[in-house]
Every structure is written in structure tokens, then in C-alpha cells.
Amino acid sequence: MTAAPRVEGGVVVDLRAALRSVRPKLGPLLLVTVAVMTAVAAWTLLAPRRYGARMVLSAVGPAQTNLAGAATSFLLESPFRLGGAGIQATPSLVSYLLSSETILDGVARRPFRDATIAHALFGASADELGRATVVRRMRSRIKVLLARQTELITLTVTLSDSVLARAVAAGVVADAQDLFAKVTSAQAGQFRRAQEARVDSAHADLTVAENALLRFTVGNRIVQAGSRLALERERLERAVAAVQQAYLSAIADREAAHARELAQTPALAIVEAIPVVLPREEPRTVMRTILAGVAFLVLAALALVLRALWADGVANRT
Numbered sequence: 001m002t003a004a005p006r007v008e009g010g011v012v013v014d015l016r017a018a019l020r021s022v023r024p025k026l027g028p029l030l031l032v033t034v035a036v037m038t039a040v041a042a043w044t045l046l047a048p049r050r051y052g053a054r055m056v057l058s059a060v061g062p063a064q065t066n067l068a069g070a071a072t073s074f075l076l077e078s079p080f081r082l083g084g085a086g087i088q089a090t091p092s093l094v095s096y097l098l099s100s101e102t103i104l105d106g107v108a109r110r111p112f113r114d115a116t117i118a119h120a121l122f123g124a125s126a127d128e129l130g131r132a133t134v135v136r137r138m139r140s141r142i143k144v145l146l147a148r149q150t151e152l153i154t155l156t157v158t159l160s161d162s163v164l165a166r167a168v169a170a171g172v173v174a175d176a177q178d179l180f181a182k183v184t185s186a187q188a189g190q191f192r193r194a195q196e197a198r199v200d201s202a203h204a205d206l207t208v209a210e211n212a213l214l215r216f217t218v219g220n221r222i223v224q225a226g227s228r229l230a231l232e233r234e235r236l237e238r239a240v241a242a243v244q245q246a247y248l249s250a251i252a253d254r255e256a257a258h259a260r261e262l263a264q265t266p267a268l269a270i271v272e273a274i275p276v277v278l279p280r281e282e283p284r285t286v287m288r289t290i291l292a293g294v295a296f297l298v299l300a301a302l303a304l305v306l307r308a309l310w311a312d313g314v315a316n317r318t
Contacts, residue, residue, distance in 0.1 A: 029300055037293040049280045050158050053165035055173065056272035057153040059094040087183055089267040091151040095144050097176040097267065098155055104138040105131050107171040112164065117171065120164050142172065152271060162278045169274055180267035188260035195254035202247040209240045 087093070097103060108118040108126045118126040118134060121141070126134045145154045155172065159165040213236040220229050 025304055026301075029297070029304070032300070033293050033297045036296045037289045040292040041289045050160050051162040051165050051278040051280055053157040053159075053162070053169040053274050053278055054272075055155045055169055055270060055274055057094065057098075057155060057173070057268045058271050059089045059091045059151065059153070060266045060269050087180075087187060089180060091146055091153060094176065094180075094268050095146045095153055097179060098144045098153070098172055099139060099142065100179075101131065101135045102179060103172055103175045104135050104142070106175050107168060108134045108138060110167070110171050112167055117164070117168060120161070121159075121168075138168075142168070153268070165278060166274055173268070173270070177267055184260070185262075188257050191260075192254060192257035195250060195257050199247070199250040199254050202243065202250045206240070206243045206247045209236070209243045212236055213240050 105126060108116065108121070110117050112120050116125060118124065118129065122129060122134075122137060129137075141157060141159060143154075143156045143158070145156075146152075147154070155169060157165045157169040157172070159168070213233075216233060216236055220233070
């Protein structure tokens, strides 16, 4: 029983005839596939070995950040606390920082040996290559993975120079720490200035309330208990106490913000440091060779079949 030719767009296409026309070419195709597999195997074996500088990091959240002294407790208890509204070192934020343009461009400009890391990696300075090119090439050598279950961040820098890989990984972490500290310090400075204005306002309100109580006391030397004058004095005293509490709270928040501004707030902690001896990447020669051979064989065979079908269709049209 023979398969009927397929009709596509008014043109008769015989798939079996196309396959029969390709069959004589399978021998040379297999030889070419073996040559491709041999080339891939040689490339994986002769290519320079690459080293992976791997670090496991953990984001230091607001609950883990300590500001020494009583100012910390005031800051955390205050309704104006920084942790609730300010920037926080979440795992997602730290992952972004480790691969951000600012960090990668800064690391490429770091000194290394007699030049910079950019010279060692790319053979040219960061200014010569341009920021976009530097960032793109740096990202191709740096991998940042965030484990959602543990919220641990794995930073891996893979290069053929183990010393350079170690320097890049350490530079990325250090620059990320510095950038986060600068941002939080600047934010705390803005908060401190706002609290200074709040202290001035509360001090002015306290002065007004105290003067009102003073005038009442001077004008009413004798006040009988339960009288209207006694109730008025209690009202003025409550007003002074309320404003005084607000004034003391504003002072505490200002001092806490000042402590936060001066503190070097950490963004991440190192769970696993870079090992003393960097592991070499496995070449995975067998797997890469097999995948390359299978992919080439399938694509080449498909190309031959399509070419035969195309030639058959053209012949039928004529």
C-alpha cells in the first residue's frame, strides 16, 4: 500500500520520494556529523580551563540591622521609624545591586595588577569600551541566582584567570555594600533634617503652652479645688505634658536618624566565602559532543528533506 502524494497549494509533493532522494546523502552526512563531533570534543578539551569564584550571600533585613545605643530603641518604637518606610536590604534588592550597571561599571574600573579589571578582561579600558559594552560583557561573566525558598543569593564569577575571578567577585560584593550604605545614609540624612524641623516646631509649641500655664499661675495665686480655675489649670497642665512628650519624641527620633546616618548599614552577609582554591569547571566533553552531533544531524537532515521537497515542488510546477 503506497502513500498518496500530498497536495499543498495545488502542487503535488511526494514525501517518500523526497526521503528516497535524501537516502544516498546519509553516508556523507554521518561523516560530516562525526567531524563536527570531533571538532567539538577537541574544542572542549583544548579550551582554557575556567575557574568559578562562588559566594553564597544573605540579605541583611531591617530586623537584623543593629544601631548601638538607646537611639535604636527610640527609632524602632517611633511612628516615624526608618525601617518601615525606608529602603530595606531585601533579597531581591541585593540581587539587583549585584548585577546593576553602577556596580558592574565600578568594578570594571577597579585597579588590577598594573591596569584595571576592564583591561584584564577585555583588553581595553572602560572609557574606551563605553558603559553599555562594559556592563553587557561583565554580565556575561557574572551569574546571580536567588533561591526563593531559602532567600540565599549565589554569586558566581567564571573566568580563565582564578585570581581575576576572585577579584571581580570580591569587588562586586564590596561595591554593593558601599552603594547600599551610601543610599541608606543619604536617606537617613533626609529623615534627620525632617526631624530637626519637627523638633523646632515642637519646641515652639512647648514654649507657647508653658507661657500660657505661667500666665495662668501668676494671675491666679489661689485656686480652690473643684473650681473652674482648677479645671482650667489642669487643662493647661495636660497641654504642657502632651506637647512636652511630643518634643521629647522628636528629639529621640532626630538622634536615632543621626545614628542611622553615621552607621554603615550592611546590605548582605557572607554565608559561604570564596574557597581558598577555586574549583575548575568540568569540560563536560561527552555531553557537549553528543548534543552537538545530534543537533547537527537533525538540522542537516531536515534541511536536506526540505530542499528535496522544494525541488520536487518546483519540478511539478513546470
